[in-house]
Amino acid sequence: KAGVTQTPRYLIKTRGQQVTLSCSPISGHRSVSWYQQTPGQGLQFLFEYFSETQRNKGNFPGRFSGRQFSNSRSEMNVSTLELGDSALYLCASSFDLAYNEQFFGPGTRLTVL
Amino acid sequence: AQRVTQPEKLLSVFKGAPVELKCNYSYSGSPELFWYVQYSRQRLQLLLRHISRESIKGFTADLNKGETSFHLKKPFAQEEDSAMYYCALRSNSGNTPLVFGKGTRLSVIA
Numbered sequence: 024k025a026g027v028t029q030t031p032r033y034l035i036k037t038r039g040q041q042v043t044l045s046c047s048p049i050s051g052h053r054s055v056s057w058y059q060q061t062p063g064q065g066l067q068f069l070f071e072y073f074s075e076t077q078r079n080k081g082n083f084p085g086r087f088s089g090r091q092f093s094n095s096r097s098e099m100n101v102s103t104l105e106l107g108d109s110a111l112y113l114c115a116s117s118f119d120l121a122y123n124e125q126f127f128g129p130g131t132r133l134t135v136l
Numbered sequence: 137a138q139r140v141t142q143p144e145k146l147l148s149v150f151k152g153a154p155v156e157l158k159c160n161y162s163y164s165g166s167p168e169l170f171w172y173v174q175y176s177r178q179r180l181q182l183l184l185r186h187i188s189r190e191s192i193k194g195f196t197a198d199l200n201k202g203e204t205s206f207h208l209k210k211p212f213a214q215e216e217d218s219a220m221y222y223c224a225l226r227s228n229s230g231n232t233p234l235v236f237g238k239g240t241r242l243s244v245i246a
Contacts, residue, residue, distance in 0.1 A: 026179070056233060065238035066180075066222065079233045113180065120231055127180040 025049065027116050027128035035134045041102040044131045048095050048116030054078075055097040056125060057089060060111040069112075072097055073120050101133075109135045138163050140223050140237035148243045149213050157208040157240050159197075159223030167225040169199055169206040170234070174220040183208075183221070187228075193217070213244045 028047045036042050048055050057069040068081040072091035089099040095116075101108055111132050115125040139162040149155055161167060171183040184192045186199040186206060197208045206223060223237040 058236075066224075066236040068233040068235065071233050078231070081233065115180075124182050124185075125234065129179055 027114055027126050029112075029114050029128040029131050031131060032129065033132045033134075035136060036104050037136050038104055038106060040104050041100065042104060042133060043098055043100050044112055044114075044133070046097045046099075046114030046116075046128060048097070048114075049126055052116035052118050052126070053095055054117045054120050054123070055091055055095065056115045056117075057097070057099050058113040058115065059083075060113055060130070061109075066113070069099065071120075078120060104135045106135050109133060138167075138225065138232075138235045140225055140235055142221075142223055142237035142240045144240045145238070146241045146243065148245060150245050151215055152212050155208075155210045155213045155217065155242065155244075157221050157223075157242065159206045159208065159237060161204050161206065161223070161225050163204075163225060166228045168228040169197070170224045170226075171195070171197055171206075171208050172222040172224060172236070174222070176219070180222070213242075215244050215246055218242055218244045 030045045054073045056071040058066045060066050070089050071079040075091045086102045091097045111130040113130045114128045117123040117125045141160045143158050169186040172180050173183040174180045195210045199206050220239050220241050222239045224234045226232045226234050
């Protein structure tokens with residue numbers, strides 16, 4: 024079974040731009056979660072999608088948004104980028120919401136200049 | 137509020153020595169606790185979860201509800217155990233997101 028894939032793996036943007044990151048879950052998995060990982064704050068939850076519906080949302084500003092498609096693939100968008108948005112963005116998938124192990128992707132490294 | 141605290145950023149032990157990675161949590165309700173591990177240049181992966189009560193790669197963790205702790209232990213550290221370890225929790229109903237601690241880097245010295 025192929026693992027969780029994330030594209031692109033690396034991205035460099037400048038302040039004020041917007042960015043879209045993509046995540047393809049493991050085949051058959053319907054839940055996708057996004058996390059921001061930084062050296063100072065560690066892993067922080069962004070949002071979770073299940074069957075195209077956002078089920079949970081973390082404490083991030085509205086500049087961070089996401090969506091999930093009918094094939095369970097997910098995208099997250101960050102608008103009006105700030106320097107502090109530089110981070111590793113991790114996507115994780117699981118079969119469903121409850122009691123299931125989350126499988127993580129390799130992450131997208133976003134650098135905002 | 138949900139919170140996971142890993143008091144040590146870095147833990148260095150000699151090969152063959154016992155290892156204990158500390159995790160304390162704050163949660164109003166019944167949590168499910170996990171340990172995740174990230175080896176160098178690899179993805180974050182689940183090591184173990186308290187409900188399964190398994191021993192994975194020689195590691196065990198016991199949930200102590202009285203002390204609100206979920207420390208990870210291994211009697212004899214190996215060099216391949218060197219990695220970043222994250223403690224995490226969520227509601228035992230599964231309908232809340234994972235909350236992670238900031239991680240502890242374990243370095244096993246030969």
